[in-house]
Amino acid sequence: MIFLRKVLFPLAIVYWIITFIRNIFYDLGVFKSQSYALPVIAVGNLSVGGTGKTPQIEYLIRLLDGYKIATLSRGYKRLSKGFILADESVSAKELGDEPFLFFSKFPNVLVAVDADRRNGITQLLVHKPDVILLDDAFQHRKVRAGFYVLLTAYNDLFSDDYILPFGNLREPEMGKKRANLIIVTKCPEDLSEIAQIKIKQQLMAKDIPVYFSTIQYDNYLYSESAKLAVKERNESVLLLAGIAKPELFFDYLKKESDTVLTFPDHHNFTADDVQKILKVAQARKIITTEKDFVRLKGKLPANQLYYLPIQSRVINDEFGFNSKILNYVGKNTRNS
Missing domain, CATH: 3.40.50 (Rossmann fold)
Structure with missing residues (x-):
């Protein structure tokens, strides 16, 4: 494995350059991002998979109870294409396992899938949601979300990783600057304050609030x-x-x-x-x-x-975390 990583290192440099230039072009406005008049929260990561996006989306759904919520996912590995809005006739194969789970657990939520997030949001706007949650959309820069939640796993911090294919990062670590807050997921329930401070230092995100969450089992x-x-x-x-x-x-x-x-x-x-x-x-x-x-x-x-069943639970300043989300949605929703 170490030998293979060394062989792939030159490709990682090329990939780093491509993703860096792509982000710069979006930052400068050369590539256009679409923004929206309603609250759009993007939940994602810098690395490939396994950071706990699904329980985090569910956390936000529960937190925003009282609003008309829509979720939009790509529907990874689904056996269908294009935009699909979940209803009683749809299956997990057509929708993808994670969106189907949202639909099964939260029947009052509009659950949709579309690899083209712009088109997906356009289709959802017909149903007049108050807020849209974008699942795994941190790198989907054709859409400009109003609020970005960046996840990184306790045992696999993005600060300890490298760019694909040498490592598991989808883009350079500097992409964290787009985040409104960072959540370190899958932490031990008794993670000490000293350990939290050390992780914050490792992430080098001094201007971005960092929260810590754990998996709570039923x-x-x-x-x-x-x-x-x-x-x-x-x-x-x-x-x-x-x-x-x-x-x-x-x-x-x-x-x-x-x-x-x-x-x-x-x-x-x-x-x-x-x-x-x-x-x-x-x-x-x-x-x-x-x-x-x-x-x-x-x-x-x-x-x-x-x-x-599992749920995500914030273990440091849960009130502060919830307030940031609720304040953003409250100030930007049509109901405000």
Whole structure:
């Protein structure tokens, strides 16, 4: 792996130059960005995957309860193209697992997908939302959001990474300057104030507010029709995940007798995959993530398949973080 990274280093320099020039052209107005009259919040990262965008979007949905909210995602690995607004007829395959999860959990939210964010917003404006949440759109500069939330994972800070393909950064670290705030995600619940200060110094973002969040797990595992207390689980199970960086999920649930099975992020489970899962499970319960559950529901026995819900929780100055979001939306929404 180290040898391969060294081989790819010259390509990383070229990629760095291209993304740097692209950003400069947008900053100077050579490339045009479209802005909008309503609040648009973009949630994204500098690196490739695994920073916790989905629970962060859900956090914002809960925080902005009372507003007419729309979410717009690309719909990564969906088996469809163009603009789709979720309704009862749409499937996870057509919408993508993350948007389908939003639609399943928040029926009052307008959930849409479109790789062309400009077109997606134009289509959503017909439905007159109060605020639009852009999922994974930090690098989508054809749209100028009014507020940018930049995520970086506690165990994989963008300050410790390198540009693609030598590392995992989508753009140079200086792209952080576009952020209105930074959230360090997936932190230990008891992260000390000293550790927080050290991370802020590493990120070198002195003019940007930095917050820290942790993953809060539900006390129960859920199937389509039942629930099981996590602490009361005694039997051996199959733990299954098709997400980026599933280690925290496994670490939280795994017992000595459990079996672990992983698939690629956003994996579309085939009939062969289902047979493999059932063979490994050997009639045991199958516990998976929420995102995987929406893709596996209906493919595996309903009484065998369970999922563990999660939520993001800010562990330092939650009031301050919430106030920044609510103040931005309140000052810019049509309801203000």
